[in-house]
Amino acid sequence: MRVLHFSDAHLGAEIHGKKDPQTGMHSQLKDFLRCMDFVVETAIEKQVDAVLFTGDAYHNRRPDPLSQREFIKRIIALSDKGISVLLLAGNHDLPPVFGEASALDIFEIVRIPGVIFVRKPNVVNLMTRKGELQVVCIPYLPRRALVTFEEERGLDEDGIQKLMARRFDDLVEKLVKNSQFSDAPTILAGHIWVQGAEFAGSEKIMSAYLEPVVPPSTLRNPKFAYVALGHIHRHQAFDDFSPPIVYAGSLGRLDFGEEKQPKGFVMVELEQTQRGQWIANWEFIQTPTRPFVTIKVDVRNSNNPFQSVAEAIGKSQIDGAVVKVQIFAKESQRELINLAKVRELMEKRADHIVSVEFLADERYDVDFAVERNHQEFEELLRRDLISLLEDWLDELAKKDKEIGERKKRIVELAQKLREALSEKE
């Protein structure tokens, strides 16, 4: 049986790019849809039996209709070809307020043949053209799904974390114990944080205070042939034991933290050994997402600084990329480098120019001239407060190293404060 595992599509993210005035489509959405098209094409071409999506379809919990239309369209394209699809709820797929509808609930209302959406921990039998696939589903579980407010009384942060991890372990054990498994292959699909996983940097703030951190041993049940994970955006695998535990990673690049990381999805071949045990062979396939490129050029010893910048740009692979330029220069060279002209050099090649920075004597100018339009300010207003705090601390840390060192702690405290306030409501 052949399964395609992908995750964290984040349609509707508008971090880097601009909106096409004709279609209202942002260039980041275009990029992510191109990646999702590639998923659909590959699934059809390689004749996969099932597609497993491990959460975060949309970037916003109240996604815009354009993102929804395009996501649903592609899921239907899979269904039309007889491919079964399982959609698992990620943190971005949960309603903003407890009890409200999830954007993916629509898949439960408008039934598409072979497509199911799983929002609660459950064991699901996915029928495929090659027979049954048993999937132990663990969607994103916030702290409150595992531990009540009353149970936390008297516990410190560490105690709460331990209780959450234990509850998670119990939950998986119970799910497995109470299910009647057939001889068909069984896998686990989760939108969870596994201990030891490395972040990409584009995940929403993750704190061990808000959700369980799952030890890999919890997932190492010999019943599972493969563990398909979403939530953490860096593709990685815990592959040294069986079953393989694999994060597909986000489908496309969200920001510069992922500049050097490959993005893609996973092809999984499930095979039965002579003893009847199911095992998985998997392969990572890269998506055609936009490259992110930072060009750093030091012109302090150059006689013709503009020429040096132009050469550095000429040598860089910026075609179709999201680009940032940092020019390290002497104050006296300021007049010699026209930042607008630097921008012009890239306009035809790059998909999007984020900034051209002139950095001299620790003071620098940022050429955001074309960038900061009304829409971007609006986006700024919609951003998560904690991530704004983080940016601000990063800014302060440029002048005061100590702030950089204390950033993690400050952010943790801010999260706690927010949590405490939301409990009061």
Ligand SMILES: [Mn+2]
């Ligand atoms: Mn995500």
